[in-house]
Amino acid sequence: MEVQWAVEMFYYSLITTYTIVILLFIYKTRKPPKISTDGGVHQGMDRREKIWMYSLITVAIIGNIIFFSPLIPSMQYNIYLDEEPVKTIVIRMEDHRFILPEEPIVIPLGEPVEFKVYSEDLTYGFGVFREDGMLVFQMQVVPGYENRLVWIFTEPGNYTIRSTEYSGPEHPYMYIEDAIVVEEVG
């Protein structure tokens, strides 16, 4: 399953839960309590509030553990990968154009490849998209810096590159279809 779809499913479950809780809350709070609740003002932290706070802290810790882990491909490729990239692809961007290498960009399936993208003038973005429009990965391209990223393609096919950062009204025209071909080796 794609990372984006997994995230979407998780997110929709979350907001459905929120909505049900809030609707139940509105329903319940319109009725008088069955037994008298504790009145007055709490000076310290209420027990329920402590439980809630520790729950939030737990969620934050688990969230960080998951997002820093190699479970997510982008982290695995750029933080945890020991293998050296089998190929380096250098792309330049200038005057709202991609300047690709002279040779066609052909990438072996399942092997780490390194992208180095340079901008000669403005801040751009570098995004790689599948044929169905799904974003595979992207990064910002800051002028005057080396913008580097390692990726492993897991599906063969043709990929479109597109600038993912606005750089003036010419921005929506900054794309090249089938700029990258991913092939099975052997």
Add this chain to the structure above:
Amino acid sequence: MGPREKLALKYVLAGVFWLGVAGIEGILMRLRILNLLTEIYTPEHYYAMMTVHPFVGIYGWAYMAVMGAFYYLVPVVLKKDLYSEWVANLAWYVMMAGVLITWLSGFLFSYSPLYTLYWPLPVVEYNGIQQIVFGFGSALIFISVLMFFFNMFATIFLPQRGAGGAGYVAKELLTLAFNLDKLKAKTKGIKEYLPRVNNYPVFVVGVFRGCVDTTLNAIVLLLVSLTIGVYGITEVLGNELSPSLIDPLIYKNVFWWGLDLIADGNVLIFTAATWYFLVPLLTNQPLFGENVVRSVILADLVISLFVWNHHMMSDTPQPLFLLVQGQIFTWGELITMGLTMFAVLMTIWRARPVEYSPALLAIVLSILGYAMGGSAGMIQANIAMNRYFHNTQWVIGIHGHIQLLAGLSLTIFAAIYALAPILTGKEMDRRLSYLHIVLFFVGAVVMGLSQGAAGAAGMLRRTLYFNGEYAGYMTVAAIGSFLMAVGFLIFLYNFVKTYGFKSVIEVLKP
């Protein structure tokens, strides 16, 4: 109606006017992204509109409405006069002029570097006149914000009779603002430290802490505006400054640090302060865990100073330790906002049975809006997920717009519904008010969710597609925006029907 009430209403009316402008812009952009109106609406127009849209929506609508409410509420809560009504009135004109000129920089001069203003785009792709108009307009906006800050601080700091000098009041306020009262009580071995000045309500502490973020933000963005203006002037004079004088990455860090003090600082703090004020007022119940929420607001202020890196997760030259720090601090917002929501909901829970007035319903729905938008933000504000979601429609739709429309805007509408009867003695028609709130909320969620789904499918923000890509998602988003527009028109009708057009004109007269 006294001058204090008139001042507040003048700000709120201006805010509502700019919300209407932002709404029209939003609908036009929705239509353009569906490749409609292409003959009269070029990409240049589209991006110029997109550049001014957040200025109109944030500063014209949200800031003006919030300023109006706080100019009224802070003196009322403290039982004092506003330090300077003259400055507050002047700030209204400065803000109106600032938003109008910024808007004109897009409408007349097609200035379109977007609100992100990534260096060197604002100065290399546009001529000197465009830069000067935009720089001047946006500088006025931030000057007005600084005038607001001055007035709030002066009002809060003004010495009370028998309370000592301004220095003493300032010291005591800072003691409360940074929770040093608890420390003093412990070191002195007493149960509770009570300063001789006002025992500042949590609402005022929230305003004070939010103003810290607001001021830092205004200073940074004022410097950016002036920089663009200076580059424009030098170009017009034929003595162009080189864009290479400023490093794009360092600029981006400074810019996001300043800008994020709005998004993750004053919006959350001001929202919390407004909930803390309105919910006890509407439920006649003391705020749950007031001492805890004072600490939560402080935590929010501290966290807001360290979260800007979540906007730079896709900048690979950015040092990794900064990205890691940004990610961890951003999760802190889950804890602070979660505790804020808990305190508000517990206050309502303890007030059972509750009658849901339009204001209270708007608050509860705004909590749901913040929960939805905030969760989407948490999902993408980390190094791993940013590769897949940065600059997609997910960020601006499901996170940005649900947060700003279903969360922040409904909080402001709650304040309008709660305060308008106090200011004018008349209440708006309840059925129409409920209809407005529900349509606005549902419209914002429908629009945001469909944008988010488009983002997950790979659709970028700030990008026009010319071959019908993602058109299904964008059609549903347009339906959501129309629902919001209908809700807003119902609000306007209700407002004018209740208060009369003449009263509206009367409020706006100098």
